[in-house]
Amino acid sequence: MINWKVAEELLNVYGSPLYVYDAQILRQTIEHITKAIPYPRKQFHFASVTNGNVTLLKIFRDAGWGLHANTPGDVYLGLQAGFEPSQIVYSGSNLSCAEMEQVLKWGVKTLNLDSLPQLQLCCEVFNSTQIQTPLHLGLRLNLPKITGDSRIGLPPEEFPTAITLANKAGLKLSGLHFYRGTGTNATTAFTEVIDTVLAIGKQLPDWQYLDFGGGFGYPYRHGGAAFDWELFGTELTQRINRLGREVNLVIEPGRAAIAGCATLYARVVSVKWQENKQIVGVDTTVANISVPSVHGGYREIITNTPSSIPHSQIYKTDVCGNTTYSRDYLGKNCQLPALKIGDIIGILDVGAYGYAMSSHFLHRPKPAEVLLLADKQHRLIRKGEDYSVLLSNQVFGVM
Numbered sequence: 001m002i003n004w005k006v007a008e009e010l011l012n013v014y015g016s017p018l019y020v021y022d023a024q025i026l027r028q029t030i031e032h033i034t035k036a037i038p039y040p041r042k043q044f045h046f047a048s049v050t051n052g053n054v055t056l057l058k059i060f061r062d063a064g065w066g067l068h069a070n071t072p073g074d075v076y077l078g079l080q081a082g083f084e085p086s087q088i089v090y091s092g093s094n095l096s097c098a099e100m101e102q103v104l105k106w107g108v109k110t111l112n113l114d115s116l117p118q119l120q121l122c123c124e125v126f127n128s129t130q131i132q133t134p135l136h137l138g139l140r141l142n143l144p145k146i147t148g149d150s151r152i153g154l155p156p157e158e159f160p161t162a163i164t165l166a167n168k169a170g171l172k173l174s175g176l177h178f179y180r181g182t183g184t185n186a187t188t189a190f191t192e193v194i195d196t197v198l199a200i201g202k203q204l205p206d207w208q209y210l211d212f213g214g215g216f217g218y219p220y221r222h223g224g225a226a227f228d229w230e231l232f233g234t235e236l237t238q239r240i241n242r243l244g245r246e247v248n249l250v251i252e253p254g255r256a257a258i259a260g261c262a263t264l265y266a267r268v269v270s271v272k273w274q275e276n277k278q279i280v281g282v283d284t285t286v287a288n289i290s291v292p293s294v295h296g297g298y299r300e301i302i303t304n305t306p307s308s309i310p311h312s313q314i315y316k317t318d319v320c321g322n323t324t325y326s327r328d329y330l331g332k333n334c335q336l337p338a339l340k341i342g343d344i345i346g347i348l349d350v351g352a353y354g355y356a357m358s359s360h361f362l363h364r365p366k367p368a369e370v371l372l373l374a375d376k377q378h379r380l381i382r383k384g385e386d387y388s389v390l391l392s393n394q395v396f397g398v399m
Protein backbone atom coordinates (compact mmCIF):
# COMPACT_ATOMS: atom_id res chain seq x y z
CA MET A 1 0.00 0.00 0.00
CA ILE A 2 1.58 3.29 -1.12
CA ASN A 3 1.67 6.16 1.35
CA TRP A 4 1.31 9.10 -1.03
CA LYS A 5 2.19 11.67 1.63
CA VAL A 6 5.54 9.93 2.05
CA ALA A 7 5.97 9.67 -1.72
CA GLU A 8 5.33 13.41 -2.07
CA GLU A 9 7.85 14.15 0.69
CA LEU A 10 10.48 11.91 -0.91
CA LEU A 11 10.08 13.56 -4.31
CA ASN A 12 10.38 16.96 -2.69
CA VAL A 13 13.55 15.96 -0.83
CA TYR A 14 15.34 13.90 -3.48
CA GLY A 15 13.78 15.04 -6.75
CA SER A 16 11.82 13.23 -9.41
CA PRO A 17 11.99 10.58 -10.81
CA LEU A 18 13.04 8.46 -7.83
CA TYR A 19 13.56 4.79 -7.05
CA VAL A 20 12.21 3.98 -3.57
CA TYR A 21 12.92 0.64 -1.87
CA ASP A 22 10.90 -0.46 1.15
CA ALA A 23 13.25 -2.22 3.58
CA GLN A 24 10.43 -3.90 5.48
CA ILE A 25 8.96 -5.47 2.33
CA LEU A 26 12.40 -6.64 1.26
CA ARG A 27 13.09 -8.26 4.63
CA GLN A 28 9.65 -9.90 4.67
CA THR A 29 10.22 -11.34 1.19
CA ILE A 30 13.64 -12.69 2.14
CA GLU A 31 12.12 -14.32 5.22
CA HIS A 32 9.24 -15.80 3.24
CA ILE A 33 11.55 -17.38 0.66
CA THR A 34 13.99 -18.59 3.31
CA LYS A 35 11.28 -20.32 5.35
CA ALA A 36 9.62 -21.88 2.31
CA ILE A 37 12.36 -24.45 1.77
CA PRO A 38 12.61 -26.79 4.76
CA TYR A 39 15.59 -28.71 3.34
CA PRO A 40 18.32 -28.33 6.00
CA ARG A 41 21.47 -28.28 3.84
CA LYS A 42 20.46 -25.19 1.88
CA GLN A 43 22.01 -21.82 1.21
CA PHE A 44 20.36 -18.87 -0.53
CA HIS A 45 22.40 -16.58 -2.74
CA PHE A 46 20.87 -13.33 -3.98
CA ALA A 47 21.35 -12.91 -7.74
CA SER A 48 22.68 -9.37 -7.90
CA VAL A 49 22.29 -9.22 -11.67
CA THR A 50 18.87 -7.87 -10.74
CA ASN A 51 20.06 -5.12 -8.43
CA GLY A 52 23.58 -4.11 -7.49
CA ASN A 53 22.92 -1.46 -4.87
CA VAL A 54 25.39 -2.20 -2.09
CA THR A 55 23.04 -1.12 0.72
CA LEU A 56 20.43 -3.57 -0.52
CA LEU A 57 23.03 -6.31 -0.91
CA LYS A 58 23.93 -5.78 2.75
CA ILE A 59 20.31 -6.49 3.71
CA PHE A 60 20.65 -9.90 2.05
CA ARG A 61 24.00 -10.49 3.73
CA ASP A 62 22.58 -9.58 7.15
CA ALA A 63 19.72 -12.03 6.55
CA GLY A 64 22.26 -14.83 6.12
CA TRP A 65 22.10 -15.06 2.33
CA GLY A 66 25.16 -15.33 0.11
CA LEU A 67 25.56 -13.67 -3.26
CA HIS A 68 25.15 -15.08 -6.73
CA ALA A 69 27.44 -13.47 -9.29
CA ASN A 70 26.73 -13.48 -12.99
CA THR A 71 29.80 -11.38 -13.83
CA PRO A 72 33.05 -10.20 -12.22
CA GLY A 73 31.23 -6.91 -11.58
CA ASP A 74 28.72 -8.76 -9.43
CA VAL A 75 31.62 -10.25 -7.43
CA TYR A 76 33.15 -6.80 -7.01
CA LEU A 77 29.90 -5.30 -5.71
CA GLY A 78 29.36 -8.30 -3.44
CA LEU A 79 32.78 -7.86 -1.86
CA GLN A 80 32.04 -4.15 -1.35
CA ALA A 81 28.85 -5.18 0.44
CA GLY A 82 30.89 -7.30 2.86
CA PHE A 83 30.26 -10.79 1.53
CA GLU A 84 33.15 -13.15 2.15
CA PRO A 85 34.49 -14.64 -1.12
CA SER A 86 33.35 -18.02 0.21
CA GLN A 87 29.77 -16.69 0.29
CA ILE A 88 29.82 -15.89 -3.41
CA VAL A 89 28.75 -18.39 -6.07
CA TYR A 90 29.76 -17.50 -9.60
CA SER A 91 27.77 -18.87 -12.53
CA GLY A 92 28.30 -16.86 -15.64
CA SER A 93 29.46 -17.20 -19.17
CA ASN A 94 32.28 -16.28 -21.52
CA LEU A 95 34.91 -14.86 -19.17
CA SER A 96 38.22 -13.83 -20.67
CA CYS A 97 41.41 -15.22 -19.14
CA ALA A 98 42.03 -11.95 -17.29
CA GLU A 99 38.51 -11.97 -15.87
CA MET A 100 38.78 -15.60 -14.74
CA GLU A 101 42.07 -14.70 -13.00
CA GLN A 102 40.40 -11.77 -11.31
CA VAL A 103 37.47 -13.83 -10.03
CA LEU A 104 39.82 -16.48 -8.59
CA LYS A 105 42.16 -13.86 -7.13
CA TRP A 106 39.20 -12.30 -5.36
CA GLY A 107 38.87 -15.69 -3.67
CA VAL A 108 35.65 -17.02 -5.17
CA LYS A 109 35.65 -20.77 -4.63
CA THR A 110 32.38 -21.99 -6.13
CA LEU A 111 32.11 -21.61 -9.88
CA ASN A 112 29.50 -23.08 -12.19
CA LEU A 113 30.96 -23.20 -15.68
CA ASP A 114 28.82 -23.24 -18.74
CA SER A 115 31.06 -24.77 -21.41
CA LEU A 116 34.07 -27.05 -21.79
CA PRO A 117 36.34 -24.12 -22.83
CA GLN A 118 35.29 -22.10 -19.75
CA LEU A 119 35.95 -25.12 -17.55
CA GLN A 120 39.34 -25.61 -19.17
CA LEU A 121 40.18 -21.93 -18.70
CA CYS A 122 39.15 -22.08 -15.05
CA CYS A 123 41.35 -25.16 -14.45
CA GLU A 124 44.33 -23.58 -16.23
CA VAL A 125 44.02 -20.33 -14.31
CA PHE A 126 43.60 -22.24 -11.04
CA ASN A 127 46.84 -24.13 -11.63
CA SER A 128 48.82 -21.14 -12.92
CA THR A 129 47.84 -18.90 -10.01
CA GLN A 130 48.82 -21.60 -7.49
CA ILE A 131 45.74 -21.12 -5.38
CA GLN A 132 46.01 -23.52 -2.47
CA THR A 133 42.40 -24.28 -1.52
CA PRO A 134 40.53 -26.39 -4.06
CA LEU A 135 37.60 -24.99 -5.98
CA HIS A 136 34.04 -26.27 -5.96
CA LEU A 137 33.33 -26.63 -9.64
CA GLY A 138 29.87 -27.15 -11.07
CA LEU A 139 28.47 -27.56 -14.55
CA ARG A 140 25.57 -25.53 -15.89
CA LEU A 141 23.14 -27.97 -17.44
CA ASN A 142 21.84 -27.41 -20.96
CA LEU A 143 18.67 -29.40 -21.45
CA PRO A 144 16.69 -28.12 -24.48
CA LYS A 145 13.83 -30.53 -23.81
CA ILE A 146 13.16 -28.66 -20.55
CA THR A 147 14.48 -25.14 -20.95
CA GLY A 148 14.13 -24.74 -24.71
CA ASP A 149 16.93 -23.63 -26.94
CA SER A 150 19.64 -21.98 -24.86
CA ARG A 151 23.18 -20.88 -25.66
CA ILE A 152 24.19 -21.47 -22.06
CA GLY A 153 25.38 -24.69 -20.44
CA LEU A 154 26.60 -28.15 -21.38
CA PRO A 155 24.50 -31.13 -22.44
CA PRO A 156 24.92 -34.21 -20.19
CA GLU A 157 26.75 -35.96 -23.06
CA GLU A 158 29.67 -33.59 -22.47
CA PHE A 159 29.87 -34.33 -18.74
CA PRO A 160 32.36 -37.26 -19.02
CA THR A 161 34.78 -35.04 -20.97
CA ALA A 162 34.30 -32.29 -18.39
CA ILE A 163 35.01 -34.70 -15.52
CA THR A 164 38.23 -35.89 -17.18
CA LEU A 165 39.28 -32.31 -17.84
CA ALA A 166 38.76 -31.26 -14.22
CA ASN A 167 40.43 -34.39 -12.82
CA LYS A 168 43.50 -33.80 -14.97
CA ALA A 169 43.82 -30.39 -13.31
CA GLY A 170 43.54 -32.03 -9.88
CA LEU A 171 39.99 -30.74 -9.39
CA LYS A 172 36.62 -32.38 -8.94
CA LEU A 173 33.29 -31.56 -10.49
CA SER A 174 31.07 -31.47 -7.45
CA GLY A 175 28.17 -29.30 -8.58
CA LEU A 176 25.23 -29.34 -10.95
CA HIS A 177 23.68 -26.00 -11.88
CA PHE A 178 20.21 -25.78 -13.37
CA TYR A 179 18.40 -22.62 -14.45
CA ARG A 180 14.78 -23.01 -15.53
CA GLY A 181 14.43 -19.63 -17.30
CA THR A 182 13.69 -16.23 -15.89
CA GLY A 183 10.38 -15.03 -14.49
CA THR A 184 8.54 -18.35 -14.48
CA ASN A 185 5.41 -18.15 -12.33
CA ALA A 186 4.24 -21.70 -13.08
CA THR A 187 5.52 -23.62 -10.05
CA THR A 188 5.06 -26.95 -11.82
CA ALA A 189 7.54 -25.85 -14.49
CA PHE A 190 10.11 -26.27 -11.70
CA THR A 191 8.69 -29.16 -9.70
CA GLU A 192 8.10 -31.37 -12.77
CA VAL A 193 11.77 -31.35 -13.68
CA ILE A 194 13.35 -31.93 -10.27
CA ASP A 195 13.71 -35.69 -10.72
CA THR A 196 15.24 -35.34 -14.19
CA VAL A 197 17.80 -32.88 -12.85
CA LEU A 198 18.60 -35.04 -9.82
CA ALA A 199 19.10 -38.08 -12.05
CA ILE A 200 21.65 -36.12 -14.07
CA GLY A 201 23.38 -34.98 -10.89
CA LYS A 202 23.86 -38.59 -9.86
CA GLN A 203 25.99 -39.07 -12.97
CA LEU A 204 28.66 -36.86 -11.40
CA PRO A 205 30.90 -39.21 -9.36
CA ASP A 206 31.87 -36.42 -6.93
CA TRP A 207 28.46 -34.76 -6.75
CA GLN A 208 28.06 -32.61 -3.62
CA TYR A 209 25.79 -29.70 -4.49
CA LEU A 210 22.76 -28.85 -6.58
CA ASP A 211 22.28 -25.24 -7.63
CA PHE A 212 18.66 -24.98 -8.77
CA GLY A 213 18.54 -21.32 -9.96
CA GLY A 214 17.28 -18.58 -10.40
CA GLY A 215 14.31 -17.96 -12.57
CA PHE A 216 11.47 -17.93 -10.01
CA GLY A 217 8.65 -15.64 -11.06
CA TYR A 218 7.11 -12.57 -9.46
CA PRO A 219 3.38 -11.73 -9.84
CA TYR A 220 3.63 -8.35 -11.60
CA ARG A 221 -0.08 -8.66 -12.41
CA HIS A 222 -1.37 -8.40 -8.87
CA GLY A 223 -3.84 -11.18 -8.16
CA GLY A 224 -2.51 -13.12 -11.16
CA ALA A 225 -0.42 -16.29 -11.25
CA ALA A 226 2.25 -16.31 -8.55
CA PHE A 227 5.14 -18.66 -7.92
CA ASP A 228 4.24 -20.94 -4.99
CA TRP A 229 7.34 -21.00 -2.80
CA GLU A 230 5.85 -23.37 -0.23
CA LEU A 231 4.88 -25.96 -2.84
CA PHE A 232 8.24 -25.66 -4.53
CA GLY A 233 10.16 -25.88 -1.26
CA THR A 234 8.25 -28.92 -0.04
CA GLU A 235 8.55 -30.80 -3.34
CA LEU A 236 12.22 -30.01 -3.74
CA THR A 237 12.97 -31.09 -0.18
CA GLN A 238 11.08 -34.37 -0.54
CA ARG A 239 12.76 -35.26 -3.81
CA ILE A 240 16.28 -34.49 -2.58
CA ASN A 241 15.63 -36.41 0.64
CA ARG A 242 14.62 -39.41 -1.45
CA LEU A 243 18.08 -39.45 -3.03
CA GLY A 244 19.46 -41.00 0.13
CA ARG A 245 22.63 -38.94 0.00
CA GLU A 246 23.64 -35.60 1.44
CA VAL A 247 23.49 -33.01 -1.28
CA ASN A 248 23.94 -29.33 -0.50
CA LEU A 249 21.30 -27.11 -2.08
CA VAL A 250 21.97 -23.67 -3.53
CA ILE A 251 19.07 -21.42 -4.48
CA GLU A 252 19.84 -18.10 -6.17
CA PRO A 253 16.66 -16.04 -6.58
CA GLY A 254 16.94 -12.62 -8.17
CA ARG A 255 13.67 -11.14 -9.34
CA ALA A 256 11.48 -13.05 -6.87
CA ALA A 257 13.42 -11.67 -3.92
CA ILE A 258 13.67 -8.01 -4.82
CA ALA A 259 11.12 -7.02 -7.47
CA GLY A 260 8.27 -6.22 -5.12
CA CYS A 261 10.04 -3.88 -2.69
CA ALA A 262 10.57 -0.97 -5.09
CA THR A 263 8.54 1.73 -6.80
CA LEU A 264 9.73 4.22 -9.39
CA TYR A 265 7.97 7.51 -8.73
CA ALA A 266 7.64 10.19 -11.37
CA ARG A 267 5.67 13.38 -11.79
CA VAL A 268 3.19 14.16 -14.51
CA VAL A 269 4.53 16.94 -16.71
CA SER A 270 1.96 16.93 -19.51
CA VAL A 271 -1.54 15.63 -20.22
CA LYS A 272 -3.26 15.56 -23.60
CA TRP A 273 -6.12 13.62 -25.12
CA GLN A 274 -6.35 11.74 -28.38
CA GLU A 275 -10.10 11.21 -28.71
CA ASN A 276 -10.93 9.14 -25.60
CA LYS A 277 -7.39 8.20 -24.80
CA GLN A 278 -5.38 10.08 -22.20
CA ILE A 279 -1.72 10.66 -23.09
CA VAL A 280 0.23 11.35 -19.91
CA GLY A 281 3.80 12.57 -20.10
CA VAL A 282 5.96 11.96 -17.03
CA ASP A 283 9.44 13.11 -16.07
CA THR A 284 11.15 9.77 -16.58
CA THR A 285 12.00 7.62 -19.58
CA VAL A 286 12.31 3.97 -20.54
CA ALA A 287 16.03 4.39 -20.01
CA ASN A 288 15.28 4.47 -16.27
CA ILE A 289 13.12 1.36 -16.42
CA SER A 290 13.65 -0.41 -19.70
CA VAL A 291 11.83 -3.62 -18.89
CA PRO A 292 8.20 -2.80 -19.76
CA SER A 293 8.77 -1.05 -23.02
CA VAL A 294 11.93 -2.58 -24.38
CA HIS A 295 11.48 -6.13 -23.08
CA GLY A 296 7.70 -6.23 -23.08
CA GLY A 297 7.09 -6.90 -19.37
CA TYR A 298 4.07 -5.55 -17.50
CA ARG A 299 4.38 -3.22 -14.51
CA GLU A 300 1.37 -1.82 -12.71
CA ILE A 301 1.12 1.97 -12.64
CA ILE A 302 -0.83 3.72 -9.91
CA THR A 303 -1.45 7.40 -9.19
CA ASN A 304 -1.95 9.63 -6.18
CA THR A 305 -5.54 10.37 -7.17
CA PRO A 306 -8.42 9.34 -4.84
CA SER A 307 -9.17 5.62 -5.00
CA SER A 308 -12.95 6.26 -4.87
CA ILE A 309 -13.14 7.62 -8.45
CA PRO A 310 -16.10 5.97 -10.23
CA HIS A 311 -15.40 3.57 -13.06
CA SER A 312 -16.97 5.98 -15.58
CA GLN A 313 -14.12 8.39 -14.86
CA ILE A 314 -11.36 5.90 -15.57
CA TYR A 315 -9.77 6.27 -18.99
CA LYS A 316 -7.57 4.29 -21.27
CA THR A 317 -4.19 5.95 -20.74
CA ASP A 318 -0.73 5.74 -22.22
CA VAL A 319 1.99 6.79 -19.79
CA CYS A 320 4.85 8.19 -21.85
CA GLY A 321 8.42 9.20 -21.17
CA ASN A 322 9.82 12.65 -21.71
CA THR A 323 11.45 12.03 -25.09
CA THR A 324 10.27 11.41 -28.64
CA TYR A 325 11.85 7.94 -28.77
CA SER A 326 9.13 5.81 -30.30
CA ARG A 327 9.28 3.16 -27.57
CA ASP A 328 9.28 5.64 -24.72
CA TYR A 329 6.20 4.20 -23.02
CA LEU A 330 6.15 3.39 -19.32
CA GLY A 331 2.72 1.86 -19.69
CA LYS A 332 0.29 1.37 -22.57
CA ASN A 333 -3.48 1.17 -22.28
CA CYS A 334 -3.45 1.64 -18.51
CA GLN A 335 -6.76 2.31 -16.76
CA LEU A 336 -6.24 5.61 -14.95
CA PRO A 337 -8.31 8.61 -13.87
CA ALA A 338 -7.85 12.01 -15.53
CA LEU A 339 -4.49 13.29 -14.38
CA LYS A 340 -3.06 16.77 -14.15
CA ILE A 341 0.40 18.27 -14.22
CA GLY A 342 2.16 17.73 -10.87
CA ASP A 343 0.36 14.47 -10.03
CA ILE A 344 2.54 11.53 -9.04
CA ILE A 345 2.61 8.14 -10.68
CA GLY A 346 4.18 5.05 -9.15
CA ILE A 347 5.50 2.25 -11.35
CA LEU A 348 5.33 -0.76 -9.05
CA ASP A 349 7.62 -3.75 -8.56
CA VAL A 350 10.73 -2.30 -10.17
CA GLY A 351 13.28 -3.67 -7.70
CA ALA A 352 14.61 -6.27 -10.15
CA TYR A 353 16.13 -5.37 -13.51
CA GLY A 354 15.01 -1.77 -12.87
CA TYR A 355 17.88 0.50 -11.93
CA ALA A 356 20.25 -2.35 -12.86
CA MET A 357 19.12 -2.10 -16.48
CA SER A 358 18.84 1.68 -16.60
CA SER A 359 21.15 3.47 -18.96
CA HIS A 360 22.13 6.86 -20.32
CA PHE A 361 20.28 6.22 -23.53
CA LEU A 362 18.26 9.36 -24.28
CA HIS A 363 20.86 11.35 -22.35
CA ARG A 364 19.05 11.88 -19.14
CA PRO A 365 20.88 11.49 -15.84
CA LYS A 366 19.78 8.49 -13.77
CA PRO A 367 17.50 8.97 -10.73
CA ALA A 368 18.50 8.65 -7.11
CA GLU A 369 17.70 5.55 -5.03
CA VAL A 370 16.22 5.84 -1.55
CA LEU A 371 15.63 3.25 1.15
CA LEU A 372 12.47 3.62 3.19
CA LEU A 373 12.83 2.35 6.75
CA ALA A 374 10.14 0.87 8.99
CA ASP A 375 9.42 4.12 10.85
CA LYS A 376 8.97 6.11 7.59
CA GLN A 377 12.51 7.41 7.86
CA HIS A 378 14.43 7.41 4.63
CA ARG A 379 18.03 7.18 3.54
CA LEU A 380 19.65 8.09 0.26
CA ILE A 381 21.36 4.94 -1.04
CA ARG A 382 22.50 6.26 -4.41
CA LYS A 383 22.76 9.88 -5.47
CA GLY A 384 20.82 11.10 -8.47
CA GLU A 385 23.04 12.08 -11.35
CA ASP A 386 23.36 15.48 -12.96
CA TYR A 387 24.21 16.33 -16.54
CA SER A 388 27.95 16.10 -15.90
CA VAL A 389 27.63 12.32 -15.97
CA LEU A 390 26.97 12.56 -19.69
CA LEU A 391 30.51 13.85 -20.13
CA SER A 392 32.26 11.33 -17.92
CA ASN A 393 35.13 9.56 -19.67
CA GLN A 394 34.70 11.67 -22.79
CA VAL A 395 38.04 13.00 -24.02
CA PHE A 396 37.99 16.59 -25.22
CA GLY A 397 40.38 18.75 -27.16
CA VAL A 398 41.69 16.15 -29.57
CA MET A 399 40.36 17.97 -32.63
Ligand SMILES: Cc1ncc(COP(=O)(O)O)c(C=O)c1O
Pocket (backbone or CB within 6 Å): 047, 049, 050, 068, 070, 091, 092, 179, 181, 182, 183, 213, 214, 215, 216, 252, 253, 254, 255, 256, 352
Ligand atom coordinates in the same frame (compact mmCIF):
# COMPACT_ATOMS: atom_id res chain seq x y z
C1 LIG B 1 22.67 -18.16 -13.35
C2 LIG B 1 21.63 -17.19 -12.94
N1 LIG B 1 21.09 -17.28 -11.71
C3 LIG B 1 20.14 -16.44 -11.29
C4 LIG B 1 19.69 -15.42 -12.10
C5 LIG B 1 18.60 -14.54 -11.60
O1 LIG B 1 17.44 -14.82 -12.31
P1 LIG B 1 16.00 -14.41 -11.80
O2 LIG B 1 16.02 -12.95 -11.60
O3 LIG B 1 15.11 -14.83 -12.93
O4 LIG B 1 15.75 -15.17 -10.53
C6 LIG B 1 20.22 -15.27 -13.38
C7 LIG B 1 19.78 -14.21 -14.28
O5 LIG B 1 20.29 -13.98 -15.34
C8 LIG B 1 21.23 -16.19 -13.82
O6 LIG B 1 21.76 -16.11 -15.04
